[in-house]
Amino acid sequence: MFWLHNVPSDQPHKPPTPSSTNRTDAQGSKEQILSVTVPNPQACAVIAESWRFDCYPESRAVVTREMCEARGCCFIPVSSSSTSSSSSSPSGRHGIPWCFYPEGFGSYSLVSVNDTALGEEGRLVRDTKTYYPGDIMTLHLEIRHETNTRLRVRITDPSNSRFEVPITVPNATTKADSPTYSVELSKEPFGLIVKRLSTGTVLLNTTVAPLFYADQFLQFSSSLPSRFIYGLGEHRSTFLHNIQWTTLTMWARDVPPVEMTNLYGAHPFYLAMEEGGDAHGFFLLNSNAMDVALQPAPALTWRTIGGILDFYVFLGPDPSSVVSQYLEVIGSPAMPVYWALGYHLCRWGYDSSNATWDVVKSMRNYGIPQDVQWNDIDYMQRFMDFTYDPSRFSTLPELVKDLHFHGQRYVMILDPGISSTEPAGSYSPYDEGLKRGVFINDSDGNTLIGKVWPGLTAYPDFSSDVTHEWWYDNLKRFHEKVPFDGLWIDMNEPSNFLDGSTNGCPSSSLEDPPYTPGILGGLLRSKTLCATAQQKISVHYNVHSLYGLMEAKASASALQRIAGKRPFVISRSSFPSQGMYSGHWLGDNRSQWKDLYASIAGIMTFNLLGIPLVGADICGFGEEPQEEMCVRWTQLGAFYPFTRNHNGIDMKPQDPTAFSPLARTAMRQALLLRYSLFPILYTLFHHAHVQGHTVARPLMFEFPGDVKTYGIDRQFLWGKGLLVTPVVDPGVDYVVGYFPAGLWYDYYTGDSVPSKGEVLRLQAPLDKINLHLREGVIIPTQRPNITLWVSSGQPLHLVSALSEDGSASGDLFWDDGESIDTYETNQYAYIVFDVTQNVMTSQVLRSHLEATYITVESASFYGVKAEPDRVLVNSQDAAFTYRANQVLTVSDLGLNLSQNFTISWM
Structure with missing residues (x-):
């Protein structure tokens, strides 16, 4: 549905337009400039503090009245004791802005609008210049009603092409016939209002602040329907974002995870909850450096320094549907190879291949599950890609051969920086790269040289197909020497120990734009490449945050060509659609309890961002973990979708064999538990691949009507029904968890836990992580072993958690675990389980x-209210046990999974 009007009825205030005047430049042409009128103080004072939109966002210093009023904005200093905010800096930078837009600040007007095959298009005109250079005075608006639950809006420069993100998105050809949203347009000033038809909830209202569209500064704001907003990665924060004047910056950066800092990836997508439990999503398809400012109105502001405004609204209405709709646009995650879901072990500082081998053997001797062994950069010769040290790692090929003999796999690290200082003819990756023109150039067209671990380095331009082929050729040659199974691509923000290059960076508006988002270091080139660096598809200014995605795509393609199987790639830097090519780990964390806790929000956030194969370094990368913490972290890590223990150089070993017998046993139990749950985990990844579902799931996704679940990030679910409540605090033998209303069962015992929506205290000795099954689910488990190759051939045990009415359901996806596109080519088995009326x-x-x-x-059935007299398996009597806690178990079934069967009791 579509409406056009002058002033939206729900608009907080009507912005009139400032006057303008003409100025003649030296060439005699006329340019309109802003004729600033100081706002009326009384009019400024009536704007509520929570609705003040920052008019001086680029300032890192004190904003004075003179500076503010020179922009035609309101200036009202706010005391730190203000009741509206607990945080306000002298400039308002980290609190209520002192300088904010008045009613009537100039914006665009919608001067025409027409119907199109997909929706509407219009022309936007600005009458006055803003205080940013390069205003684009006329814009083209396109509104596409792509599906009933997906709206797309594009605002572009009709006179000049601008950079657009080169990822494939759906190309809608017909207009949605029954959209669940309405679109209203305000003409003067221009604004877009999107509402949910069923409730009237305003999902988007851009009339709350002026629209900016300059060459290097694009900004728009919108109200939010509630304070419950999630996503906007990659940042270290709680799962539920704080909207009390929080600014989140996106610009890929190599930095250990700390709060309020732009980290490794950039994901301009959020999911928001509405009153009543509905949810919607918003995605800005833009890769330039940007800020997202949240404020308690509630509202948010997008500020980006390039590209176009191209955004989607997803109507859900439930959180899971929002994520699925988002993934329909950016692409669903790949189905991982089966061994990716096993236990991975790594460290920086094994020192030799034999030392690495010794740890693998020790793990085997203690019967501790391990599927994959990794090496960090110390395996390389002088840290150079596609080499291994012939003195310390001479037995690396033999180690890999031994791993394969035992059904295990080997993963190695690769950094993008290619050493540029080796003698000519001695290092073919660089020599060939120069000949084939694969490296990023500086603004003069010469190979840009930075510095990383090998010393002075060149950087492959993964936006070029030629580079993909060069990458494949080098991987193939190295694979012939060391038959690795997967790749760990690190330092791919890309990281640089210098700012820009060995020659610095030229003076340019690309290097020092009129507005620089709040990135660490304050410069676009801080610890990365020059913004003016030249890549095939654009300058680095536009594609910087795409580097990890493009490298992941090249790596996955190369591995698939080399092995003919599903590729395994784990990347540090990421961007929307990354899940199609790689997983992600949460970076160089520390061995602290707060890092253990923060990892839960991290894995849940990346699941809703479409990268379900995610985990944190178990026990921490930096510092040395306490034994208790490492045990608790291993228990939690056993439920990361991607499970890897990794620690840093010069630290004591932290693999399970390095600890006391008590700790080692507890870790072994946790990992065996994970291996026993492989069938359900593998099935969840199938649903992520095919339907865009999450694997590690916030409670909110399953209980959107329960507001108490909205901020929970000390617990999470696997799928819809396995609740994980880990210990995240030191020195305790209990844990507190929230149980949404319904019937839950202790996973280990089958004891029932009825809840009306309560916080419960659970016993948690050091050797236990609390797991509970939600009523109504059936999960397949498997007898575990020390590798998934062995485990995945073991018999199944089915656990049914019955609802009050005695019903439950579940499913199982099964294939060979490694062939490409088994679902797409129908090379798989799929079985559904159902319990109804004792059958x-x-x-x-x-x-x-x-x-x-x-x-x-x-098979075990939790919640069988009365002891049966008989149990029948395929109509034949079978032996069974029944415990006082209402658990019925039937053993020695010997049923073939590929044939239908029934189990009934009476």
Whole structure:
């Protein structure tokens, strides 16, 4: 639905337009400039503090009245004791802004609008210049009603092409026939209001502040329907963002995770909850450096320094649907190879291949599960890609051969920086790279040289297909020497130990734009490449935050070509659509309890950003962990979708074999527990791949009507029904967790835990992580072993958590674990389980050879209210046990997974 009007009825205030005057420049042409009128103080004072939109966002110093009023804005200093904010700096930079837009600040007008095949298009005109250079005075507006739950809006320069993010998005050809949203347009000033038809909730209202569209400064604001907003990665924060004057900056940066800092990736997507439990999403398809400012109105402001305004609104209405709709645009995550879901072990500082090998052997000797062994940069010769040290790592090929013999895998690190100082003819990756023109150039067209671990380095331009081929050729040659199984791509923001290059960076508006977002270091080139560096598709200014995505795409493609199997890639830097090519780890954390806790928000956030294969360095990368903390972290890490223990150089070993027998046993139990749950975890990744679902899931996703779940980030779910409540504090033998209303069951015992929506205290000795099953779910588990290759062939055990009415359901996806596109080519098995009225049925919806080797060994039913007299398996009497806590177990079934069966009791 679509409406056009002059002033929206729900607009907080009507902005009139400042007057303008003409100025003649030296060439005799006329240019309109802003004729500033100092706002009326009384009119300024009536604007509520929470609705004050910052008119001086670029200032890092004190904003004076003179500076503010020179822009035609209101100036009202706010005391730190203001009741509206607990934080206000002298400039308002980190609190209520002292300098803010008045009613009537100049913006664009909608001067024409027409219907199109997909929606509407219009022309926006600005009458006066702003205080940023390069104003684009006329804009083209395009509104596309792409689906009933997806709206797309593009605002572009009709006279000049501008950079657009080169990821593939759907190309809608027909207009949605029954959209769940309405679109209203304000003409003077221009504004866009999007509402949910079913409730009338305003999802987007851009009339709350003026629109800016200059060459290097694009800004728009919108109200939010509530304070509950999530996403906007990558930042270290709580899962639920704080909207009390918080600014989140996006510009990929190599920095250990700290609060209020732009980290490794850039994800301009948020999910917001509405009153009543509905949810919607918003995605700004823009890769330039940007700030997202949150304020308690509630409202937010987008500020980006390039590209175009191209954004989507997703209508959900539930949180899971919002994520699925977002992934329909950016691409669903790849189905991981099965061993990716095992336990990974790594450290920087093994010192030799034999030392690495010794740890693997020790893990085997203690019977501790391990699927993958990694090496950090110390395996390389002088830290150079595609080499290994012939003195310290001479037995690396033999180590990899041994891993493969034991059903294990090997992953190595690669950094993008290619050494540029080796003698000519001695290091082919650089020599060939120069010949083939694969490296990023400086603004003069010469190879840009930075500095990373090997010393002076050149950087491959992964925006070029030629570079992808060069990357593949080098990986293939190295694979012939060391048959690695996966890649860890690090330092790919890209990181640089210098600011820009060895020659610095030229003076340019690209290097020092009129507005620089709040990035660490204050300069776009801080610890990375010059913004003016030249890449095939654009200057680095536009594509910097895409570097990790483009390298991941090249790496996944190369591995698939080399091995003919699903590629395994873990990347530090990321951007929307990254999940199609790689997973992610949360960076160089520290061995502290707060890092353990923060990792939960991290994995939940990246799941809603479309990268479900995510985890943090278990036990921490920097510093040395306490034994208790490492045990608790291993228990939590066993439920990361991606599970890796990794620590830094010069630290004591922190693999499970390095600790006391008590701690080692607790870690082993946690990892065996993960391996036993592999069937459900693998099935969850299938649903992520096919349907865009989350794997590690916030409670809010399953209980959107329960506001108490909205801020929970000390617990999470696997799928819809396995609740994980880890210990994240030191020195305790209990944990407190919230249980949404309903019936829950202790996973280990089957004891029922009814809840009316309560916080419960749970016993948590050092060797236990609390798990609970939600009523109504069935999960398949498996007898674990020390590798997933062995575990995945073991018999299944089905656990049914019955609802009050005795019902439950679940499913299982199964294939060979490594072939490409098994779902797309129908090379898989899919089985659904259902319990109704004392009868479990297993229905094989699709069969595949791999499933014929698997048997169902046993089944447990939690919540069987009365002891049965008989249990029948395929109409034949079967032995069973029934415990006083209402758990029915049937063993020794020997049922073939690929055939339908029934289990009933009476």
